[in-house]
Amino acid sequence: MKLPVIISVFLLFCLSNFFVYAGSADYIRYKVRRGDALEKIARKFGVSVQQLKRWNRLRRDDRIFVGQRLKIFIRERQVFSPPPKFRKPARYFRVVRNFDKYGDIRHYGWLGITDKSGYVFAAANGKVVKIGYRPSRGTYILVDHSNGWLTMYSHLKKVLVKKGEYIRKSQKIAISENRKLFFLISRNGVPLDPARFL
Template identity: 25%
Template sequence: MRNRLIQICILSFFLGIASERTFAKQKPTDKNTYRVQAGDSWWGIAKKLGTTPKELAAINGRTEKEGLYQNELLRTGGNTTASKSEAQKTAPKSKPNSPLPGYEKIAKPYSELTYDPHKGVRYSRENSGWVRAALPGKVVHIDYMDGYENYIILEHENGWYSVYGNLERVQVTEGQTLVAKERLGTLIKDKGLYFQVNHNKSAINPSLFLQQGS
């Protein structure tokens, strides 16, 4: 089962650009999503769902000042006790750390927009020269891919995986066990870190992942 999840995580990463457009065309089956209709607004959707525009936008890694697009798929986050309980069970035991040692702006955010899906975030490259593990974990895959250069996949507790791309030099080996904030490698000059997070089979907004834990 573990090997299968690793393969899914790798497949999710490798097929990111090609498959996202295919997946985006599929109708959502998750009751915790909402498909934007013509004339919808953050305020109107939030009112239907019993939440606030600010909270709804935050769940989707956005702000209520950003525009909505027809047929866009939004996460609603769910509002049942069961969903909150499940989130508590699967959340990391410790709060994840930023994959970069210093603050960097996000150049391209996580997105489920049908016209421009993006399964991770890409940070700008202003100050950071090296990358670190967001949580304790094990190095399960190291490889190279055009567009993402050298990348590393770490496996964490409770079914979490994290991906680090655009590395010039890798300083860890497959099978190595790491502590939080341990150095993984250095970034390519003038390229920002690509950071993706999966929980089992699903890609998760990295910004939300970094807010989890206790």
């Protein structure tokens, strides 16, 4: 899966409601949007149209409708390949809401409180691939750690890095807003529980 596609999938997961996490880490459920077609969805996820049909028991006419949820399997070796050696995103980080993919309101990362300085640190070596803003997450930074691994840091008051900049593990990259920080790890566009790596 190419990096721009991974980033697009990741941001859709994190910053909107187009995806719903399935009950198994082996697959996701994609919510069909206006303009989608099976061929387009298959290309986005690196699978075949025939696979999509088989997984979802679709008829031969290829018809899908807006709001329909399609099951898409993610290869286990892609999701669970060895991760970088991550560190916590702050010197002091008290988790106030854990990763939860099963609740009524799904939560795909950690929400925590930092120390008084509010400094946010890079969880591993990587490259800043996006700096943006969303009403639900505030200002955020997206870092690519290679091989499909991405981290996101949001609720930021001040960003200390630039898009395209290569950063090192433990480098100060931002200051959190009111000591609040949302931290997320993903592999090939699939959010994973940070507790597994920290």
